[in-house]
Amino acid sequence: MKIAIPTKENMVDNHFGHCEYYTVLTVGQANQILSSETIPSPQGCGCKSNIAGELENMGVSVMLAGNMGQGALNILTSHHIKVIRGCSGNVMDVATDYLNGKITDSGINCSSHEHHHECHGDNSKERC
Template identity: 45%
Template sequence: MKIAIPTKTDDNGVHIVDSHFGHCEFFTVLTLDDETKEVLVEEHVAAPEGCGCKSNIAATMASEGVTTLLAGNMGQGAVNKLAESGIQTIRGLEGSVREGLQAWLDGKVQDQPDICDHDHGDDGHGCHHHEIPTLKPLS
């Protein structure tokens, strides 16, 4: 199983979950043992310039075998784009990458489609937390 997590580095050099998918520094891609869920490989994939939902990052990650993306938050457009590439998204992760992964593996993180709490500035995006998103199950 391969999982991707939008990541940034804090002031102490710790890799933490970035709360904004489209503007993360990089993606941490973790390959887990299917049975034990132990991390076998950790890779870092450069984030595309600009907005993640308008890039080819979903197709790139899918071609590398990523099946799940754990994120702090992301817009519905990015969720839809990832789903089109066969990648399930779970929003609501926080803390360090490894702590967030463990919380998800322990069943403590469920998708939170209504958690946008930051300003999108002038990048053309809006916070659509008043809309009820339609999540499509993966085939």
């Protein structure tokens, strides 16, 4: 399995479409992280770029994200990528928590009236 995480300075970026890069983790059968690589974020908004297809071609099946709009969620889902929203914190800590079953999707999207290149979700001390 491969997990993608929108990243900024080794932290989950709060907005999928404007991250610095994506961290892609390869996970083994025993839920251990085998390797990590980064891919640059494409120009433009995430939902309007080719990132979903690129991640799918890399074998990514899960995205651990901060916030994103419904358009991005729809595109990622159409590329067979399960999206877990509401994540925050260090990339490796979030991935480990996900693999240990401690993270669930927040169910919260950024709405168009909130979309000013920043989303202000209700992130508590929990990573998701």
